[in-house]
Amino acid sequence: MNQNISIIGVPMDLGQTRRGVDMGPSAIRYADVIERLERLHIHVEDLGDIQIERVVEEPTGKLRNLRAVTFAATRLFQVVDSVVGHGRFPLVLGGDHSIAIGTLAGVSKHYENLGVIWFDAHGDLNPVEQSPTGNIHGMPLAASLGIGHENLTNVGNYSPKIKPQNVVIIGARDLDPGERELIKEHSIKVYTMHEIDRLGMARVMEETIHYLKGRTDGVHLSLDLDALDPHDAPGVGTPVLGGVTYRESHLAMEMLAEANIITSAEFVEVNPILDEKNKTAKVAVALIGSLFGEKLL
Structure with missing residues (x-):
């Protein structure tokens, strides 16, 4: 995996209605993400936070804060x-x-067949x-x-960014009716908590890695x-019971590190206001440490 990392903070809370998630980048930095990565002999540059435009705007149809988002x-x-273009x-x-939306636009521009691992309780596929x-x-x-x-x-002035056959959703357990329809219509690969419970995280990740390796030239990890x-991550805006355990999540990251297929990543929805002593x-x-190869021994 690329050992030159550029950290980009996005203090955005306008894509939903609960305040606090805009402090997520600061909370992750405060939890020593840079020091953790540097201990792995990774070169880290912190580009700071991008500007978020905060204006009062009327909903566009059903969409909240469309202009600002x-x-x-x-x-x-x-x-x-720019980061990807400079080889970082x-x-x-x-x-x-x-x-x-912005992350994938910036990454996918540099790949012919970008794969995406969507590690999330939700599909985020709502029409x-x-x-x-x-x-x-x-x-x-x-x-x-x-x-x-x-x-x-x-x-980014192009669409689509990714193909449905290059997406794998892992950990889903709360899907809206429109999302279910879209998943079936486009044959998107999904491992719900049922599959994780039944197959085990090791097999889920083995299948995911095998599936994406054969069809993509890069893989983006989007981890909510x-x-x-x-119980393990209380500081999120839309918690859903019965999720992936702390240890299962580490195993997933460790296996991605071993497979060496991840070319970009984002970690989102940390809400310090709802958290317990910055636990999440x-x-x-x-x-993040496990994703970049951190091991006990």
């Missing part, structure tokens, strides 16, 4: 595009999951017209597939901390 996604696209690994810290909330953090994967409002699908069970940010940092 589009602005942030476009700015993030530009920064990630972009590590994006959120912020709510709507930021993935605009079927979204139960209008929150854009429930739409980034759909937008990256070219489905949704043109402001979101055309960030709500993929983990709320510390979990994020520990998982």
